[in-house]
Amino acid sequence: MLKLRPHQARILNTLSLKDKGQIIVPTGGGKTLCMIKDAEREFNKCQWDLVNNNPDRKTIIIVAPRILLTQQLCEDFVSTLNVNPLLQYKVLHVHSGYTSHDSTTDCNAIGNWCDANYRYNKLIFTTYHSLIRVMQSKIDVDTIYFDEAHNACQKQFAAGVVFYGAYSPRCYFFTATPKHSANKYKLGMNEHNIFGEVICQVSALELVRNKYILPAKLAVTKMTPREGKYDYEKDADVILSHLDTHKVKKLLICARTTAQIRGVISTTKLCEVLNARGYSWLSITSKNGAFIDGKKVHRETFFKTLNKWGKDDDKKFIVIHHSILSEGINVSGLESALFLRNMNYITISQTIGRVIRTGNVSKTYGLICVPVYDKVGISTAKKVSSVVDTIFHKGEAATTTIKK
Numbered sequence: 253m254l255k256l257r258p259h260q261a262r263i264l265n266t267l268s269l270k271d272k273g274q275i276i277v278p279t280g281g282g283k284t285l286c287m288i289k290d291a292e293r294e295f296n297k298c299q300w301d302l303v304n305n306n307p308d309r310k311t312i313i314i315v316a317p318r319i320l321l322t323q324q325l326c327e328d329f330v331s332t333l334n335v336n337p338l339l340q341y342k343v344l345h346v347h348s349g350y351t352s353h354d355s356t357t358d359c360n361a362i363g364n365w366c367d368a369n370y371r372y373n374k375l376i377f378t379t380y381h382s383l384i385r386v387m388q389s390k391i392d393v394d395t396i397y398f399d400e401a402h403n404a405c406q407k408q409f410a411a412g413v414v415f416y417g418a419y420s421p422r423c424y425f426f427t428a429t430p431k432h433s434a435n436k437y438k439l440g441m442n443e444h445n446i447f448g449e450v451i452c453q454v455s456a457l458e459l460v461r462n463k464y465i466l467p468a469k470l471a472v473t474k475m476t477p478r479e480g481k482y483d484y485e486k487d488a489d490v491i492l493s494h495l496d497t498h499k500v501k502k503l504l505i506c507a508r509t510t511a512q513i514r515g516v517i518s519t520t521k522l523c524e525v526l527n528a529r530g531y532s533w534l535s536i537t538s539k540n541g542a543f544i545d546g547k548k549v550h551r552e553t554f555f556k557t558l559n560k561w562g563k564d565d566d567k568k569f570i571v572i573h574h575s576i577l578s579e580g581i582n583v584s585g586l587e588s589a590l591f592l593r594n595m596n597y598i599t600i601s602q603t604i605g606r607v608i609r610t611g612n613v614s615k616t617y618g619l620i621c622v623p624v625y626d627k628v629g630i631s632t633a634k635k636v637s638s639v640v641d642t643i644f645h646k647g648e649a650a651t652t653t654i655k656k
Contacts, residue, residue, distance in 0.1 A: 259454045266452040273451030279605020280465040295373045311374040313396040317403040319349035322377040341373035362389035383412035401425035405439045417446035429598040433654040457647035466608045469617040472633045484515040488522040500588045505572040508593035510537045532569040578602045588619035594632045601650040
C-alpha cells in the first residue's frame with residue numbers, strides 16, 4: 253500500500269474539507285496519488301439506499317489534456333485504488349483513442365453505459381476536447397478532477413470547464429503551472445467563480461528539502477557552429493557535445509519541429525555515432541508516431557521501453573520529441589533536458605519537471621541545457637533561467653498571465 257507523503261496528506265485533507273478549488277503542486281509532487289486516494293475515499297463512503305432499494309454510487313470524472321495521459325492516469329487509478337469488494341467500480345473512456353476498457357464519444361451511449369452500470373461506482377476518463385460530450389450526455393457527476401488544469405483556460409474547452417466548475421458538487425483543478433488572465437474576454441484560473449480559490453499549494457523548496465524531487469541546474473552553453481554545416485548537422489553537433497561535456501546517460505531533447513527530428517535522424521550521422529558510443533535513440537511525435545532505434549513501434553511499446561530503460565542505471569539513450577513528453581507523462585530516470593527550441597513558460601516548467609524526479613541514487617539534480625549561437629537561443633536561456641529562479645529559488649509556482 254502506497255504511503256502518502258506529508259504534503260500529499262495535506263492535499264487529501266483539504267479535499268475532504270473543500271468542495272471546489274485549485275491545488276498547485278510542482279511536477280513530480282505526486283498529485284495523481286492524491287486524486288486516487290480521494291476517489292478511493294469517496295467510493296468507500298457509499299452505502300445502500302434501503303428505502304428505495306438502490307445502491308448509492310458515485311461517478312467521478314478525470315480530465316486530461318491528451319489521450320496518452322488519460323491512458324496513463326487510468327492505469328495508475330486501476331492499479332492503485334483499494335475499494336471495498338462490495339463497492340466495486342467500472343471504467344469508461346470518452347475520447348477517440350484506443351483503450352481496453354469500455355469507450356465511446358456518443359452522448360447517448362455515455363448515458364446508457366451509466367444506466368447499465370447503476371449498481372457500480374464509475375470512473376470516466378476523458379480529455380478536455382471530449383469533455384463536452386460528457387456534458388451533453390447529462391449524466392450526474394459527483395466529483396471531477398481536472399489534471400494539468402492550465403489547459404482548461406483554452407477557449408475551445410470553455411463550455412465543459414465552465415459548466416462543471418459551476419455545477420459539479422466537487423470540482424478540483426490540479427496544476428504545477430497556473431494560467432491567469434488579464435483579458436476579460438479570455439478565461440483564466442484567477443476567475444474564482446469557475447476555478448475556485450487556491451485551496452492548497454505546495455512549494456518545490458519543500459519537495460527538494462524532503463528529497464521528493466531534485467533541484468534543477470541550468471547550463472547555458474555557447475556554441476560555435478562549424479562553417480558550411482547544414483542546420484541538422486549543427487543540431488547533431490549540439491547533441492553530441494552535450495553528451496560529451498556533461499556525461500549524460502539519459503537525455504530528453506526538445507526539438508523545434510517534427511521536420512527537425514526527422515532531419516537530424518535521417519540526414520546526419522547522429523544515430524551512427526550514438527550506436528558506436530552505446531546509446532539507443534527514441535523519438536515520438538503526434539504526426540509520425542513512435543520509433544526505437546529506427547523501428548516504428550506502438551506507443552504502448554514506446555512508453556514501456558522508455559520507462560524500462562529509465563530504471564536501468566547502465567542503459568544509455570536519448571529521446572527526441574517536440575511537445576508530447578512535456579506534460580504529465582511519467583518517465584523514469586531522465587537526467588537532462590536539452591532545449592533546441594523556444595517555449596512558453598508553462599512548457600518550460602513542465603519540461604523541467606521531466607528531469608527532476610528522483611530514482612538514480614547518483615543523480616543529485618536535473619540538468620537543463622540551452623545552447624546559444626550568437627543571438628540565437630538567448631531568449632530561451634532567459635526564459636529558462638527565470639523559470640528555474642521562480643520555482644527552485646523563490647519557491648513559487650511558474651504562473652503565466654494572458655494579456656492579449
